[in-house]
Amino acid sequence: MKYFKLIIFVLFLGMLCSCGGDDDICESGEGTPRIKVAFKNEATGKVVTLDSLYVAVDYGSGKVELGKQTKIDSRLIPLRVDDSPYTDVYFRLENKGAESKVRINYNTKSTYVSPGCGIKKTYENLTSQLQTPDPVKNLEPVQNYIENEDKTNLYLLF
Template identity: 75%
Template sequence: MKYFKFLIMACFIGMFFSCGGDDDICESGEGTPRMKVSFKSNGKETTLDSLYVAVDYGSGKVQLGGLGKIDSWLIPLRVDNSPYTDIYFRLTNKGEESKVRVTYTTKSYYVSPGCGIKKSYENLSSELVTPNPVQNLEAGQNQIENEDKTNLYLLF
């Protein structure tokens, strides 16, 4: 019976110390970054009362929803081998919609078993396809490696 208790205690201690580390969790910003979009009016950065965003990921538009009192939005881009992503912006839920096409080149590299492959986007350029309510575009940083810097400014 002594040996049985010792065996159970050894198994419990072994399980306690064998718990996995952070290798299977992708929380440190190691995943594919999103594009940061900010807004300008009269040459200055501004806060919008409301904004609704939809993105075409290759199988039709996906509504990302709407937010109020917003100064920037992080938008995930396509992760397939497409050279562009179409993004749609509205100021009201049922209002007019502006279409922006963002083109880029991608690089993929392996991060970890939990995160898998990370894509980075380079040579970003944007084209305003449908101009109302967005009046014009202004380029920001032309590569996406993290989510700190603004990549695109929408001019209203």
């Protein structure tokens, strides 16, 4: 019985010591950043808030709907993390309305972050092409790289 208590105590102590810290959780924004897209009125050049916006992205296996947001002034959109040099993003103002296609071209750079976060991709040499111009009328690039999600990278002109 004495050895049984000792074994239980050693196992409990081993479990207590083997617990790691929060090393396995990527909470501090160290993951791959998303592109930040904001909206302007083409005629005035002023930033606008859209009543609704539907976004879809082609990640290589067909379009994936990211859903609808209402009363929106900017949107964070994840880009492809494979070795593709571009991501196609689709924007609509109405559920069954006209859809604009924007192709975002870039070069990626991979950086090791931690065991929990793994590899972080950063996007450089960002260029955008408006391939289908309705309802988006034009594009206004702001920043040609993505390191974090704080700054707007692209304005869509409506």
